[in-house]
Amino acid sequence: MAVLGSFILLLTFVLASAAFSVSLVGARRQRLALVDGGVGLYHAVTALMLVASAVMIHAFVTGDYTIKYVQHYSNTAQPMFYKFASYWGGLDGSIMFWTTLLAIFGSIAIAINRERHRLLIPWVVVTLAIIEMFFLFLMVIHNNPFSTFLTSHPTDGQGLNPLLQNYYMAIHPPMLYLGFTGMAIPFAFGIGALASGQLDDGWLTAVRRWTMFAWVFLTVGLTLGALWAYEELGWGGYWMWDPVENAGLLPWFTATAFLHSVMVQERRGMLKIWNVSLVIVTFFLTIFGTFMTRSGVVQSVHAFGEDRELAMLFTGFMILTLVLSFGLVIYRMPLLRSRNELDSWASREAAFLVNNWVLLFAAFFTLFATMFPTLSEAVRGERVTVGAPFFNQWMIPVGFIMLFLTGVGPLLAWRKSTVTNLVEQFLWPALAAAAVIVTCLVVHIPIWASGLSFTLCAFVATSIGQEFVRGASVRHRATGTDRFTALVGLFSRSRRRYGGYIVHIGIVLVFLGFAGRGFERSETISLKPGETFSDMKPYAVTYNALTVTQDPAKQMVTADLTVTRSGKAFANMYPARWFFVGHEQEPTTEVALRRTPAEDFYVVLASYEAGDQSAHFQVHINPLVNWIWLGVGIMVMGSIVAFLPERAIAFATAKVPQGSVTTALLLFLVLTVPGLARAQTPSGVIPESAVERELMSEIMCTCGCRLTAQNCGMPNCEGKAAQRAKLAGLIAKGLTKDQILAAFVKDFGSEDILSRPPDRGFNRLAWAFPYAAGLLGIGVVAGMAVRWTRRKDHEPDPVITADSRHDLEDRLDDELRDLD
Amino acid sequence: MSKKLIRVLIAVVVIGGAFATLLATTMRENAQYFKEVNEVMPSAPAWYGKALQLHGFVVAGSIQRKPDTLDYRFMVKNGDSEVRADYTGVVPDTFKDGAEVVLKGRLTSTGYKVDENGVVAKCPSKYQATGTGGK
Numbered sequence: 044m045a046v047l048g049s050f051i052l053l054l055t056f057v058l059a060s061a062a063f064s065v066s067l068v069g070a071r072r073q074r075l076a077l078v079d080g081g082v083g084l085y086h087a088v089t090a091l092m093l094v095a096s097a098v099m100i101h102a103f104v105t106g107d108y109t110i111k112y113v114q115h116y117s118n119t120a121q122p123m124f125y126k127f128a129s130y131w132g133g134l135d136g137s138i139m140f141w142t143t144l145l146a147i148f149g150s151i152a153i154a155i156n157r158e159r160h161r162l163l164i165p166w167v168v169v170t171l172a173i174i175e176m177f178f179l180f181l182m183v184i185h186n187n188p189f190s191t192f193l194t195s196h197p198t199d200g201q202g203l204n205p206l207l208q209n210y211y212m213a214i215h216p217p218m219l220y221l222g223f224t225g226m227a228i229p230f231a232f233g234i235g236a237l238a239s240g241q242l243d244d245g246w247l248t249a250v251r252r253w254t255m256f257a258w259v260f261l262t263v264g265l266t267l268g269a270l271w272a273y274e275e276l277g278w279g280g281y282w283m284w285d286p287v288e289n290a291g292l293l294p295w296f297t298a299t300a301f302l303h304s305v306m307v308q309e310r311r312g313m314l315k316i317w318n319v320s321l322v323i324v325t326f327f328l329t330i331f332g333t334f335m336t337r338s339g340v341v342q343s344v345h346a347f348g349e350d351r352e353l354a355m356l357f358t359g360f361m362i363l364t365l366v367l368s369f370g371l372v373i374y375r376m377p378l379l380r381s382r383n384e385l386d387s388w389a390s391r392e393a394a395f396l397v398n399n400w401v402l403l404f405a406a407f408f409t410l411f412a413t414m415f416p417t418l419s420e421a422v423r424g425e426r427v428t429v430g431a432p433f434f435n436q437w438m439i440p441v442g443f444i445m446l447f448l449t450g451v452g453p454l455l456a457w458r459k460s461t462v463t464n465l466v467e468q469f470l471w472p473a474l475a476a477a478a479v480i481v482t483c484l485v486v487h488i489p490i491w492a493s494g495l496s497f498t499l500c501a502f503v504a505t506s507i508g509q510e511f512v513r514g515a516s517v518r519h520r521a522t523g524t525d526r527f528t529a530l531v532g533l534f535s536r537s538r539r540r541y542g543g544y545i546v547h548i549g550i551v552l553v554f555l556g557f558a559g560r561g562f563e564r565s566e567t568i569s570l571k572p573g574e575t576f577s578d579m580k581p582y583a584v585t586y587n588a589l590t591v592t593q594d595p596a597k598q599m600v601t602a603d604l605t606v607t608r609s610g611k612a613f614a615n616m617y618p619a620r621w622f623f624v625g626h627e628q629e630p631t632t633e634v635a636l637r638r639t640p641a642e643d644f645y646v647v648l649a650s651y652e653a654g655d656q657s658a659h660f661q662v663h664i665n666p667l668v669n670w671i672w673l674g675v676g677i678m679v680m681g682s683i684v685a686f687l688p689e690r691a692i693a694f695a696t697a698k699v700p701q702g703s704v705t706t707a708l709l710l711f712l713v714l715t716v717p718g719l720a721r722a723q724t725p726s727g728v729i730p731e732s733a734v735e736r737e738l739m740s741e742i743m744c745t746c747g748c749r750l751t752a753q754n755c756g757m758p759n760c761e762g763k764a765a766q767r768a769k770l771a772g773l774i775a776k777g778l779t780k781d782q783i784l785a786a787f788v789k790d791f792g793s794e795d796i797l798s799r800p801p802d803r804g805f806n807r808l809a810w811a812f813p814y815a816a817g818l819l820g821i822g823v824v825a826g827m828a829v830r831w832t833r834r835k836d837h838e839p840d841p842v843i844t845a846d847s848r849h850d851l852e853d854r855l856d857d858e859l860r861d862l863d
Numbered sequence: 864m865s866k867k868l869i870r871v872l873i874a875v876v877v878i879g880g881a882f883a884t885l886l887a888t889t890m891r892e893n894a895q896y897f898k899e900v901n902e903v904m905p906s907a908p909a910w911y912g913k914a915l916q917l918h919g920f921v922v923a924g925s926i927q928r929k930p931d932t933l934d935y936r937f938m939v940k941n942g943d944s945e946v947r948a949d950y951t952g953v954v955p956d957t958f959k960d961g962a963e964v965v966l967k968g969r970l971t972s973t974g975y976k977v978d979e980n981g982v983v984a985k986c987p988s989k990y991q992a993t994g995t996g997g998k
Binding site: 278415416425426427428429430432433436437567569620628629630631632647649650652657659661 | 890893894895896897898930952953954956957980
């Protein structure tokens with residue numbers, strides 16, 4: 044299988060090169076057959092990458108430890124879920140995963156926009172194919188995920204790092220990668236527009252939607268990373284300006300900037316060069332982020348030397364990207380001239396411009412500070428580092444400016460705001476802000492950071508509320524419906540605008556959560572069993588006992604705490620340290636966490652004495668943290684409202700907002716519930732022999748969990764206990780392994796009880812999957828080939844499509860409404 | 864046009880200068896030298912009292928803890944030089960004999976005093992971050 048995988052990667056590289064050259068020639072000579080050929084080849088690349096991924100997943104699922112990568116990041120005991128997650132657990136696999144995602148997105152984007160932007164498409168294919176080629180080249184030459192052990196290979200894997208065996212960690216990288224790769228699509232369209240000279244605002248529609256799509260995933264990905272840090276690392280916080288975190292934040296800033304400034308171009312025909320540049324920079328930062336975190340350049344200039352080849356390849360690719368893209372921008376400068384000039388600084392476009400500067404500043408400051416140790420080492424030969432306090436010192440004010448602009452932007456009119464409408468618009472938000480700041484002063488909330496944050500939150504929330512109320516009452520008067528229906532109608536009429544406001548509400552909640560950091564408290568306490576700590580009012584912590592339990596994957600040391608709040612029972616908490624088999628030297632901290640809307644009570648078992656059972660705990664009280672996660676959920680919800688296609692709106696005008704609310708809430712629940720539900724009650728003590736353990740993983744658990752009896756994680760699983768008891772009995776009788784398995788099959792009535800019937804069921808399915816996927820891929824390619832050879836006639840390009848006319852009408856409509 | 868250009872240029876210079884000055888001053892407060900143990904110890908008195916990040920390895924068997932407290936005392940070594948470090952607080956999971964550590968704190972004549980939460984230990988086994996930071 045490993046050979047097949049390597050071969051597929053090589054073949055994909057060849058096909059990507061073909062897609063690149065065919066499309067390039069097709070675009071320059073305007074030959075439809077070549078253009079279609081390029082598109083077909085690109086789809087073939089996607090199909091092959093899917094097959095390669097299937098081969099990789101197959102290797103993980105069946106435990107093919109001849110492949111180094113599989114051996115490194117997986118083992119037999121690992122639950123199925125983490126076997127899948129191991130695919131992106133390391134460098135080589137994550138590059139492959141990235142390449143696959145990009146191929147899929149590319150194919151989707153090409154399929155959707157093929158008819159709409161005919162002149163752009165060949166250039167889009169050219170750009171995407173180059174990016175694919177780079178990563179494929181990287182895999183083929185340098186980091187082949189399918190490389191095998193040359194001689195003898197280990198019989199089991201090393202297993203995924205225990206720290207990464209966490210629900211959030213398994214889905215956080217894919218989310219982030221979805222965001223990262225998604226940003227390549229706008230870039231490809233931008234380059235397509237530049238290269239073809241089709242720089243009217245048409246390309247922006249495609250680009251805007253993809254940027255928004257990628258932005259949502261980036262946001263969710265960053266949040267999941269923060270949640271992981273919060274729940275798994277056990278230091279009580281969620282963001283520490285770690286270089287790897289920053290790498291994801293950089294493109295987030297520039298993409299956010301683009302999503303705002305694109306509106307200025309759509310409305311006013313300004314900022315064209317700026318927008319194209321933002322798209323390029325965003326893509327560049329996704330590549331740079333990958334480079335920064337993967338090549339070791341951040342740790343030290345010297346680490347950079349350790350993987351010089353990878354670093355050089357990345358540097359070359361980044362330089363190529365920058366030179367080619369900005370070369371094109373300069374070449375097309377005459378076409379990018381502004382249609383209008385800024386009329387006044389008291390206008391919405393000016394607010395957007397300032398917002399862009401601030402966001403861009405945030406991005407470059409973060410980049411600078413992250414790279415500062417490396418820069419200083421390169422320039423002065425002396426490594427000087429800056430820590431989280433430095434970031435906070437700068438980014439907190441920057442965050443406040445951004446939050447302030449969030450409130451100001453919607454209050455200003457396009458072109459120019461008059462003094463009267465400034466007064467009218469700012470009256471209520473300013474009053475709300477004043478009320479909050481006075482309250483803060485009265486109750487002695489420190490103004491810097493927290494107080495100011497609350498004030499600005501009030502300002503923004505009021506300004507958004509005002510927009511909703513005024514919009515609804517205008518519509519209520521115009522259509523004569525009740526106000527609620529008017530509000531729903533408002534959403535369906537300009538979902539981008541009101542979806543955007545919902546995103547802003549989410550931002551307000553996130554900042555509210557940030558403000559909570561000003562009130563966090565933490566204590567390190569040491570207790571003996573039976574003692575109570577009550578200095579952290581109103582909580583009191585009683586330490587009951589320390590228990591040691593074991594399950595097949597790990598040993599668990601768990602402390603049993605009873606927490607009371609103002610004398611009333613609050614929670615039983617079980618902070619623990621887990622020692623995974625094979626990773627005994629690196630115990631993981633299992634945080635005990637009790638969430639409430641007002642604050643989280645967060646306990647870490649720091650250390651313990653085996654002798655007298657005394658233990659040290661770190662207790663954090665983190666106010667308002669949950670509002671961050673809730674805020675992000677609302678941001679996702681708003682984005683979905685803004686993102687929904689017009690057709691869906693037309694189809695079910697009234698239903699859509701409800702539907703999206705439900706979807707986003709579900710998504711939000713998916714994100715948070717496992718964290719809440721993840722029980723830390725240790726499973727019972729399980730004595731077992733090696734034979735027993737082996738057999739337990741061959742037999743399915745009967746509780747309905749669809750896992751082997753060994754891996755069943757259900758609390759108090761009866762199936763597992765029953766199987767174990769039966770197994771112990773059979774072993775005691777002195778039966779051989781095969782006889783025992785036969786006995787199980789006989790009692791159960793079918794071979795479904797076995798986890799891997801020899802060459803049957805699941806195993807055969809797993810074996811067949813790559814081949815089926817391969818056949819499907821070939822089918823797709825063949826279908827494409829047939830289609831494009833059949834089509835001979837050149838169709839003329841439509842000049843004004845129904846779509847663009849619709850867009851124009853929409854815009855006119857909005858413009859008119861803004862006048863009232 | 865040229866008048867506008869001059870105005871823009873002046874604005875850029877003033878704002879840019881202000882930022883650069885701010886950046887430089889805040890950086891001075893926050894910047895810490897990052898040094899190897901064997902870079903610092905030969906000229907130790909020159910470093911007394913300065914904010915300093917120290918990179919080295921925990922000497923095997925040197926970790927001591929005062930019973931019933933979180934006061935740690937251990938030796939950090941790199942190359943030929945060693946220094947004694949004192950720390951009070953919770954150590955990360957990966958802190959143990961032989962671990963590669965980065966300490967934040969100050970060097971004094973009686974040894975290296977580690978700041979609160981100033982111990983960052985790297986896993987001796989390879990750990991590749993998959994997209995977010997590890998501590």
